[in-house]
Amino acid sequence: MSWGPEVEELKRRRAFALELGGKEGIERQHAEGRLTARERIDRLVDKGSWRELGMLAGKAEYDKNHRLVAVRPSNTIIGTARLDGRKVSIDADDFTVRGGSSEATVSEKWIYSENYAFEHRMPLIRLVESAGGSVRLVEQQGSTKIPGYPTWQMVGLLGYIPVAAIAMGPCAGLGALKAACAHFSVMVKGTSQVMAGGPPVVERGMGSRPDKEALGGSALHTRQSGVIDNEAESEEHAFALIRRWLSYVPDSVFQMPPRRQSGDDPNRAEEALLSIIPRDRRQVYKVRRIVELVMDRDSVFEMTPNFGGSVVTCLARLDGYPVGVIANDPYKFGGGLNRPAAEKMETFVDFCDTFHLPIVNFVDQPGTVVGIEGERQGNVRGSVRVVSAIEQSKVPWCAIVIRRLFGLAGTAYARMQGINLHYAWPSGRWGSIPFEGGIAAAYRRELDGLSPEERAQRLIEFDAKYEHLASPFLTAERFRVPDIIDPRETRARLCDWVEDAYRILPEQLGPKGRTYRK
Numbered sequence: 001m002s003w004g005p006e007v008e009e010l011k012r013r014r015a016f017a018l019e020l021g022g023k024e025g026i027e028r029q030h031a032e033g034r035l036t037a038r039e040r041i042d043r044l045v046d047k048g049s050w051r052e053l054g055m056l057a058g059k060a061e062y063d064k065n066h067r068l069v070a071v072r073p074s075n076t077i078i079g080t081a082r083l084d085g086r087k088v089s090i091d092a093d094d095f096t097v098r099g100g101s102s103e104a105t106v107s108e109k110w111i112y113s114e115n116y117a118f119e120h121r122m123p124l125i126r127l128v129e130s131a132g133g134s135v136r137l138v139e140q141q142g143s144t145k146i147p148g149y150p151t152w153q154m155v156g157l158l159g160y161i162p163v164a165a166i167a168m169g170p171c172a173g174l175g176a177l178k179a180a181c182a183h184f185s186v187m188v189k190g191t192s193q194v195m196a197g198g199p200p201v202v203e204r205g206m207g208s209r210p211d212k213e214a215l216g217g218s219a220l221h222t223r224q225s226g227v228i229d230n231e232a233e234s235e236e237h238a239f240a241l242i243r244r245w246l247s248y249v250p251d252s253v254f255q256m257p258p259r260r261q262s263g264d265d266p267n268r269a270e271e272a273l274l275s276i277i278p279r280d281r282r283q284v285y286k287v288r289r290i291v292e293l294v295m296d297r298d299s300v301f302e303m304t305p306n307f308g309g310s311v312v313t314c315l316a317r318l319d320g321y322p323v324g325v326i327a328n329d330p331y332k333f334g335g336g337l338n339r340p341a342a343e344k345m346e347t348f349v350d351f352c353d354t355f356h357l358p359i360v361n362f363v364d365q366p367g368t369v370v371g372i373e374g375e376r377q378g379n380v381r382g383s384v385r386v387v388s389a390i391e392q393s394k395v396p397w398c399a400i401v402i403r404r405l406f407g408l409a410g411t412a413y414a415r416m417q418g419i420n421l422h423y424a425w426p427s428g429r430w431g432s433i434p435f436e437g438g439i440a441a442a443y444r445r446e447l448d449g450l451s452p453e454e455r456a457q458r459l460i461e462f463d464a465k466y467e468h469l470a471s472p473f474l475t476a477e478r479f480r481v482p483d484i485i486d487p488r489e490t491r492a493r494l495c496d497w498v499e500d501a502y503r504i505l506p507e508q509l510g511p512k513g514r515t516y517r518k
Contacts, residue, residue, distance in 0.1 A: 016071035017055045021096030037092040044239045045081035052079035054109045078113035089117035092127035099131035121252035126165040130175030158516035162249045167192040185228045186238045187218035226307040248315040248322040257322040262296040266319045266495035273487035277427040284330040308344030318498040324352035327362035337409035338369040342382025346389040353393040358501040361399040367407030386412045396501035405430035428472045
């Protein structure tokens with residue numbers, strides 16, 4: 001009277017799913033230097049935590065007596081698991097079955113996984129490796145379809161739960177969309193490519209057939225296009241990046257970011273900060289070193305490190321509290337804001353605001369990058385969008401003006417409305433325009449009538465005069481900067497502030513009025 005025979009049938013059908021696309025497909029995957037979808041899940045999640053859904057989905061073959069002969073499993077594997085104890089939802093493309101084609105998959109299955117994460121307020125992890133659409137399958141089905149998935153909350157997800165994606169191999173069409181439409185995305189160097197259309201599609205539409213790596217490799221998308229955030233050296237490295245990133249964010253917008261005990265003295269004062277900014281304003285310095293010296297030790301995790309290089313964006317902790325960190329890198333355009341850097345900063349501000357991460361901004365902003373190429377690129381538009389994102393944000397801000405603060409891009413140092421807490425180091429200088437260029441413009445007629453020797457001497461006199469007016473202490477006398485601090489006090493000040501910031505964050509729990517902009 002038991003249901004034993006049916007349970008045996010269940011085991012048999014599960015066994016078909018474990019075979020993936022068969023021995024030949026698995027061997028081909030390994031030969032390309034890539035793991036299978038199930039191997040990836042095993043290496044990503046906490047041991048013993050995987051709970052699969054939809055394991056029986058696929059295309060079954062029956063004999064004339066309606067007995068099951070074989071099953072070609074769905075090329076999407078979904079379920080829940082834990083990452084470092086955190087419950088997450090996972091959908092993984094199986095490239096061994098029809099190249100992970102989005103036309104061949106059971107779309108209801110991967111959408112179910114994403115909607116499960118959305119409804120249960122848990123992070124979503126995508127392991128993407130999809131060849132996109134298939135003309136052969138359209139022929140088999142006998143009709144085409146309108147693009148899109150009405151039941152997929154593609155944009156809505158981003159306003160509620162953390163979404164991370166790894167491009168594990170070729171990702172075309174829908175695969176590219178799923179890899180890019182995430183809060184944090186990773187590509188594996190040398191083995192993954194992200195592209196709207198693969199080489200054959202490009203050849204037919206554009207007349208040339210590019211190499212797959214040149215068309216959509218990690219060097220392109222993590223350095224030039226900004227489509228993907230971080231580059232991993234291997235699949236194992238990509239998994240480590242996802243785990244690390246996840247440790248800074250809450251399970252959903254209805255929770256606070258998770259605090260960890262750091263064991264690092266909140267009042268630690270680093271002597272190196274006193275001399276890290278050169279007196280010669282033409283010299284550069286390593287701003288990442290400043291961030292490391294101020295934040296909790298070993299807590300800094302940089303997002304999008306190779307794109308928009310004049311702006312550095314990191315996750316870090318202050319006295320165990322997660323925060324977002326922005327800094328200008330003088331090694332690239334002197335730290336000036338161009339269109340790629342602006343897009344990177346705007347996206348990061350939205351991300352921090354969505355998941356209630358207070359923002360610390362280490363400011364050395366000479367202004368919007370000027371010149372013909374800068375105007376062609378739309379740098380002013382980029383600056384305006386950054387300012388708009390900052391003003392729309394609600395999370396607490398604290399800016400540390402470590403050197404320059406000028407022009408339109410200079411207004412992007414913090415939110416103008418509200419308390420606008422910011423400190424300055426004695427090395428700080430600011431204004432509507434840098435004096436070096438402003439003097440030449442203001443006194444152009446006088447300077448044009450002088451000999452080269454007289455002009456040089458007059459510029460020296462002007463520089464001396466305006467150097468006094470540029471002193472940050474004159475601004476402080478009028479309380480136009482809340483305070484000037486010893487650089488060595490920075491960590492103590494920020495650790496004190498972050499406690500206040502987290503006091504008001506519970507009032508902001510829930511989704512924002514606008515969704516995350518990717």
